[in-house]
Every structure is written in structure tokens, then in C-alpha cells.
Amino acid sequence: MKRSSLNKGRTEARELQTPTSGIFFKVRKVLYDRTSAFQRIEIIENGEYGRVLFLDGLVQTTEKDEFYYHEMLVHPAMASHPAPRKVLIIGGGDGGALREVLKHPVERAWMVEIDGRVIEACREHFDWLEPALSDGRAELFVGDGNVFIRETKEKFDVILVDSSDPVGPSTVLHEEGFYRKLRTRLRPGGIIAAQAGSLVLHQDQHAAKIRFLRRMFEHPRFYLGPVPTYPVGMWCYSFLSDAVDPTAKKVLRIPEGLMYYNPEVHRAAFALPNFLKSKLG
Numbered sequence: 001m002k003r004s005s006l007n008k009g010r011t012e013a014r015e016l017q018t019p020t021s022g023i024f025f026k027v028r029k030v031l032y033d034r035t036s037a038f039q040r041i042e043i044i045e046n047g048e049y050g051r052v053l054f055l056d057g058l059v060q061t062t063e064k065d066e067f068y069y070h071e072m073l074v075h076p077a078m079a080s081h082p083a084p085r086k087v088l089i090i091g092g093g094d095g096g097a098l099r100e101v102l103k104h105p106v107e108r109a110w111m112v113e114i115d116g117r118v119i120e121a122c123r124e125h126f127d128w129l130e131p132a133l134s135d136g137r138a139e140l141f142v143g144d145g146n147v148f149i150r151e152t153k154e155k156f157d158v159i160l161v162d163s164s165d166p167v168g169p170s171t172v173l174h175e176e177g178f179y180r181k182l183r184t185r186l187r188p189g190g191i192i193a194a195q196a197g198s199l200v201l202h203q204d205q206h207a208a209k210i211r212f213l214r215r216m217f218e219h220p221r222f223y224l225g226p227v228p229t230y231p232v233g234m235w236c237y238s239f240l241s242d243a244v245d246p247t248a249k250k251v252l253r254i255p256e257g258l259m260y261y262n263p264e265v266h267r268a269a270f271a272l273p274n275f276l277k278s279k280l281g
């Protein structure tokens with residue numbers, strides 16, 4: 001359902017995170033508001049978080065806290081791989097994940113985003129996207145990631161799933177069939193990292209996902225990181241590999257100048273709280 005985040009007067013944008021709770025942003029200016037074939041795309045200006053991207057009324061990216069999410073989605077996998085040369089990003093139309101991947105000495109980075117309008121909107125309103133897209137190593141593909149991985153002949157060292165929540169076009173990107181296919185696109189020693197959802201609100205999703213991931217991968221791991229504007233502020237990611245155990249890594253290849261991620265954060269991220277451990281079994 002192509003839901004808006006804006007109230008009638010367009011003075012406030014809000015995301016209902018649960019039926020009775022959520023987050024709101026006072027609107028200084030509505031910068032972009034269009035409905036694409038896939039979703040409602042809104043970008044507002046807010047006093048605290050700067051520009052905020054909503055898809056179907058759900059917060060995707062804010063200028064103030066996007067680095068928490070993009071660094072934790074990208075670097076644990078990229079830094080754990082001995083030499084990631086070919087990287088695939090599924091989703092990620094705001095370009096934050098691509099920007100982080102290009103901080104590593106990769107040969108080629110593919111971004112497969114289903115909605116060209118999201119890229120158009122973010123190109124106009126988020127200043128990090130254009131430089132990333134015009135980097136000679138970046139390859140942009142507008143299309144369904146679930147179809148791309150079935151048709152591509154390429155194989156990848158690292159695959160990053162920067163999807164939205166399991167609603168609308170993103171639903172398939174959280175399903176077993178997608179991961180089973182994704183695994184066949186990995187080069188030997190390859191790693192998959194994916195956004196998995198809220199630590200607090202999506203525990204049943206995590207339990208269901210780990211059940212099928214355990215049947216597929218030698219080292220299926222969950223790790224955590226804060227994202228202030230995401231539901232309840234603590235986000236889960238999955239780290240999937242047959243060759244690399246992220247908790248046993250002595251050497252991490254970390255680019256200079258990161259704002260959040262470092263070797264201590266890496267180790268701490270894989271330390272899970274008891275309630276999640278028991279939920280994951």
C-alpha cells in the first residue's frame with residue numbers, strides 16, 4: 001500500500017512503528033513527494049535529522065544517522081573478506097551502501113535497485129549518491145534484485161542486501177528462495193550481509209529466517225548496531241558465509257575515515273543479548 005508519512009497539513013511526518021507507537025519529524029519543507037510504480041517516495045527537511053527519505057511512510061535514510069546503518073551493513077563483510085573485488089548491492093537506492101563499498105579497493109560494484117524514481121529522488125537530494133554513481137567502478141542496474149540474481153552470469157565476493165522491510169517489492173528479498181539463489185552467486189570464500197530488521201519488534205522474523213539460513217550456510221550469524229531513527233533504534237543484520245567466521249577474524253581490512261565501525265565495534269556487534277540468543281535457538 002503506497003502510504004504517506006505526511007499529516008494533512010504536511011507539517012509533520014511520522015512512521016508508525018507499532019500500532020500504538022512510532023517516531024515523528026516536524027517538517028521544515030517537503031522536498032520530494034511522488035508515487036512510483038512500486039511505492040510512495042517522500043523526502044522532507046527536518047531540523048534535527050536533515051533530509052529524511054520515506055518509502056510508503058517508512059523511514060529509510062536520514063542525513064544525520066545514515067552512517068550508523070550503512071557502515072554496519074557494509075564493513076563487517078567487506079573488512080572480513082581477504083580481497084573483495086566484485087561486490088553486489090541489492091536495493092540500496094539511496095546510495096549509502098555503494099558509497100561505503102567504494103571506500104574499499106574493489107574492481108566493480110553493482111547496485112541493483114528496482115525503483116529508478118528512488119535513485120532520481122536521492123540523486124537530487126542526497127549529495128553522496130552522484131559521486132558514488134559516477135565512480136568508474138560502479139555499475140547501476142534498475143530492476144528487481146530477485147530477477148537479477150537469476151539471470152546474471154556474474155559471481156561476487158560480497159553480496160549486500162540493502163532492502164526495505166518485508167513489504168511491497170522487498171518482500172521477496174527476505175524469503176528462503178531468494179537466499180538459496182543468492183548463495184549460488186557467491187565466489188568461493190564469499191560473504192552475504194543483509195539488513196534483517198528491528199532487534200525488538202521483529203524477533204519472530206529473525207527466528208524464522210535463522211531456521212532456513214542454518215540449513216544453507218556454515219556460518220549464519222546475526223549482528224547488531226544502533227540506528228537512531230529505525231524502529232526502536234537497534235537494528236539486526238545477518239552475516240552469511242561458508243568460509244568466514246566473523247567472530248574469529250584476527251585481521252580486518254578497514255578503510256580510513258569511518259565514523260562508526262572499527263575492530264572493537266565489530267567484535268561487540270556479534271555479541272548477542274540472551275533473549276535474542278534464545279529466540280534464535
Ligand code: SAM
Binds near residue numbers: 059143164169
Ligand atoms: N536501509 C533501509 C531499510 O533498512 O529500511 C533500506 C534502504 S534502501 C532505500 C531500500 C531499497 O530497496 C529501496 O530503494 C527499494 O526500492 C529497494 N527495493 C525494494 N525491493 C526491491 C527488489 N525486489 N529489488 C531491488 N531493489 C528493491
